[in-house]
Amino acid sequence: MLKIKNLHASIDGKSILKGINLNIKPGEMHAIMGLNGSGKSTLANIISGREGYAITKGDVIYQNESLLEKSPETRALDGVFMSFQYPVVIPGVNMTYFLKAALNAHRKHRDEEELDAIGFLKLIREKIKAVDIDEKYLKRAVNDGFSGGEKKRNEILQMITLEPKLSILDETDSGLDIDALKIVANGVNQYRSSENSFLVITHYQRLLNYLKPDFIHVLIDGKIVKSGDMSLASILEEKGYAWLEK
Amino acid sequence: MTLNHLQKEFDKMMNRDYFSDTVHPMRKEAFAQFLDLGFPTKKWEDWRFTNLSPITKQDFSLSEIQDAPQDDLDISAYEIEDTHTIVIFNGHLQNSISSLENGVSLMSGLEYLTHKNDGFTQAKNTPFDLLNTAFMDSGIALVIEKNMAIKKALRILFITSSTKNLMISPRVHIDLGNASSLSIIEHHVGDSESAFQNESVFVSIGENAKLDHVRIQSNANTVSNMANIHVQQEDDSHYSFFQFANGSQLGRLNLRAELKGEGAYCRLDGLALSTNNQHLDHHIIIDHQVANCISHQNFRSVLQDKSSGVFSGRTIVRKNAQQTDSHQSNKNLLLSKNAFVHSIPQLEIDADDVKCAHSSTTGALDEESLFYLRSRGLDILSAKNLLVQGFVSEMIESVKHEATQKMIQSHLQNWLNSNA
Numbered sequence: 229m230l231k232i233k234n235l236h237a238s239i240d241g242k243s244i245l246k247g248i249n250l251n252i253k254p255g256e257m258h259a260i261m262g263l264n265g266s267g268k269s270t271l272a273n274i275i276s277g278r279e280g281y282a283i284t285k286g287d288v289i290y291q292n293e294s295l296l297e298k299s300p301e302t303r304a305l306d307g308v309f310m311s312f313q314y315p316v317v318i319p320g321v322n323m324t325y326f327l328k329a330a331l332n333a334h335r336k337h338r339d340e341e342e343l344d345a346i347g348f349l350k351l352i353r354e355k356i357k358a359v360d361i362d363e364k365y366l367k368r369a370v371n372d373g374f375s376g377g378e379k380k381r382n383e384i385l386q387m388i389t390l391e392p393k394l395s396i397l398d399e400t401d402s403g404l405d406i407d408a409l410k411i412v413a414n415g416v417n418q419y420r421s422s423e424n425s426f427l428v429i430t431h432y433q434r435l436l437n438y439l440k441p442d443f444i445h446v447l448i449d450g451k452i453v454k455s456g457d458m459s460l461a462s463i464l465e466e467k468g469y470a471w472l473e474k
Numbered sequence: 475m476t477l478n479h480l481q482k483e484f485d486k487m488m489n490r491d492y493f494s495d496t497v498h499p500m501r502k503e504a505f506a507q508f509l510d511l512g513f514p515t516k517k518w519e520d521w522r523f524t525n526l527s528p529i530t531k532q533d534f535s536l537s538e539i540q541d542a543p544q545d546d547l548d549i550s551a552y553e554i555e556d557t558h559t560i561v562i563f564n565g566h567l568q569n570s571i572s573s574l575e576n577g578v579s580l581m582s583g584l585e586y587l588t589h590k591n592d593g594f595t596q597a598k599n600t601p602f603d604l605l606n607t608a609f610m611d612s613g614i615a616l617v618i619e620k621n622m623a624i625k626k627a628l629r630i631l632f633i634t635s636s637t638k639n640l641m642i643s644p645r646v647h648i649d650l651g652n653a654s655s656l657s658i659i660e661h662h663v664g665d666s667e668s669a670f671q672n673e674s675v676f677v678s679i680g681e682n683a684k685l686d687h688v689r690i691q692s693n694a695n696t697v698s699n700m701a702n703i704h705v706q707q708e709d710d711s712h713y714s715f716f717q718f719a720n721g722s723q724l725g726r727l728n729l730r731a732e733l734k735g736e737g738a739y740c741r742l743d744g745l746a747l748s749t750n751n752q753h754l755d756h757h758i759i760i761d762h763q764v765a766n767c768i769s770h771q772n773f774r775s776v777l778q779d780k781s782s783g784v785f786s787g788r789t790i791v792r793k794n795a796q797q798t799d800s801h802q803s804n805k806n807l808l809l810s811k812n813a814f815v816h817s818i819p820q821l822e823i824d825a826d827d828v829k830c831a832h833s834s835t836t837g838a839l840d841e842e843s844l845f846y847l848r849s850r851g852l853d854i855l856s857a858k859n860l861l862v863q864g865f866v867s868e869m870i871e872s873v874k875h876e877a878t879q880k881m882i883q884s885h886l887q888n889w890l891n892s893n894a
């Protein structure tokens with residue numbers, strides 16, 4: 229599904245990613261752990277198409293095509309989704325309107341009929357139950373007046389509504405209390421299938437205990453220095469990252 | 475327009491036999507004062523950023539009787555549901571297709587003058603005030619007796635449609651007696667390719683009275699449009715004003731609100747959408763003359779291409795205007811690198827126990843927000859349009875008259891689509 233080959237990237241001439249290799253197959257969940265500043269969000273942003281990065285070497289292949297020249301919306305419609313580390317507040321833009329427009333863009337792309345207001349409401353009422361978001365939030369502006377945890381649940385709501393094939397969760401667990409964490413983890417677990425793949429970025433074992441990813445990778449200074457299974461998360465929790473640095 | 479040419483037009487008007495000579499002395503005095511001043515130049519403090527050449531580089535002529543429609547007009551293209559409408563075509567009042575609710579008296583300028591015992595309010599804030607007094611054509615006054623609540627919104631539909639370069643000088647007096655209320659919509663439209671409209675509106679709101687005033691400036695993008703609005707508020711009166719401007723080559727709103735009675739509330743909002751080389755201005759003066767008044771200013775502009783605009787907001791709080799609560803916000807969204815805006819907030823505060831806040835921001839679309847929307851599958855154009863809608867939605871939603879709000883929404887949609 230996703231193949232990252234020797235990816236090097238820099239911002240303003242500063243080298244951030246220094247040769248990332250990663251291969252995610254359909255249905256797999258990979259986790260990336262690493263300290264602040266190691267380049268996790270940079271990787272997520274590059275996959276989802278944010279501008280401002282210079283790709284100096286390597287490639288990102290998604291469903292057998294390079295993503296790098298594609299617009300963020302093309303990637304999204306082709307099934308790439310990122311849950312933002314810092315979801316954006318957009319004053320004046322109504323949640324329902326936004327989400328309906330986004331869903332209909334996806335449906336149109338999949339040659340499905342677009343939903344009208346009633347059809348959308350019916351669908352979204354089901355979806356919000358899964359992430360325990362009150363309907364009143366749908367009447368607000370995007371992320372406006374949402375607490376940190378509500379913003380993250382809103383990201384998961386968008387994920388399960390848009391039904392991507394590859395979901396990148398950038399620190400979706402940060403700042404969540406235990407109840408919210410369970411809700412987020414449940415939302416993600418329900419969405420797992422033999423086709424849907426995940427790249428989960430986190431600092432903590434906590435979320436991973438709920439998600440039980442297939443692979444764990446440790447990112448230090450723009451490189452994956454170690455990969456393993458769930459047991460690696462426990463070792464990191466216990467020993468930290470220092471033992472992995474040279 | 476040369477002063478020479480104006481003088482000729484003025485003489486022409488003074489010789490019209492269908493004009494009453496009662497107001498001639500008033501016109502003469504104003505015109506003499508105008509000639510002394512001339513048109514403002516860029517050296518004038520308040521006119522530094524408004525390029526008046528669309529007005530000064532062209533000669534305009536008076537609208538004559540023959541510029542009035544010969545048959546009944548079809549105004550269905552400008553329909554706004556749920557309103558009474560007064561139609562003014564090229565400066566000529568069209569009584570036969572106008573309608574009014576009981577309780578509103580529509581007077582001619584002359585009748586109003588008598589009604590006021592010859593004590594017309596005049597204004598000399600700018601040369602355009604004087605020019606309006608000198609040339610006023612469609613003088614009308616709307617007088618609401620005290621305690622009258624007028625339910626249906628009253629629209630004044632100004633149509634400018636001519637192949638000539640017309641100069642039109644509408645003059646409107648709106649006079650609300652104590653504890654009365656009215657909702658008024660000025661609707662400026664028309665397909666004139668070149669015209670200069672210099673409009674003056676005098677609003678007087680009695681104690682406890684309430685006026686809702688919407689001004690829609692949607693005339694052709696080739697017209698020049700000066701709006702000179704003067705508001706006086708008595709004790710506990712309410713005034714809310716909203717201007718939506720997408721039309722005119724040069725459009726400038728000069729609004730001065732004088733809060734003369736304690737407890738007055740004044741809310742002024744404006745939204746301008748400009749493209750090509752349009753220049754749309756908001757020049758606001760709020761004068762807190764007495765204590766315990768509240769004023770809010772909220773002006774926004776969205777600018778495309780090489781268009782430009784000015785927001786100038788002056789809040790004056792006089793020495794005895796204690797407990798004034800005044801708030802001003804100006805936000806400008808630049809959709810093109812070649813568009814620009816001058817934002818000039820000015821506070822002149824002589825009282826010490828007051829709350830005065832102001833803020834001003836000018837910038838492009840937020841890149842983060844744009845990426846967020848696109849990452850959810852919205853194409854770049856839809857994402858941009860959605861952000862623009864978000865920027866203006868609060869303004870448009872504040873329009874209380876439903877059909878008017880709908881119409882402004884559709885103007886916005888058309889504006890967004892035509893920029894695509």
Ligand SMILES: Nc1ncnc2c1ncn2[C@@H]1O[C@H](COP(=O)(O)OP(=O)(O)O)[C@@H](O)[C@H]1O
Pocket residue numbers: 239240244262263264265266267268269270271
């Ligand atoms: N827009 C930016 N401009 C300059 N440097 C940046 C920018 N974004 C991130 N960086 C730098 O890139 C490095 C990696 O950042 P990031 O990918 O956000 O790390 P992580 O998500 O692992 O905490 C950090 O050193 C950070 O300071």
Ligand SMILES: [Mg+2]
Pocket residue numbers: 268269270313398399
């Ligand atoms: Mg990060």
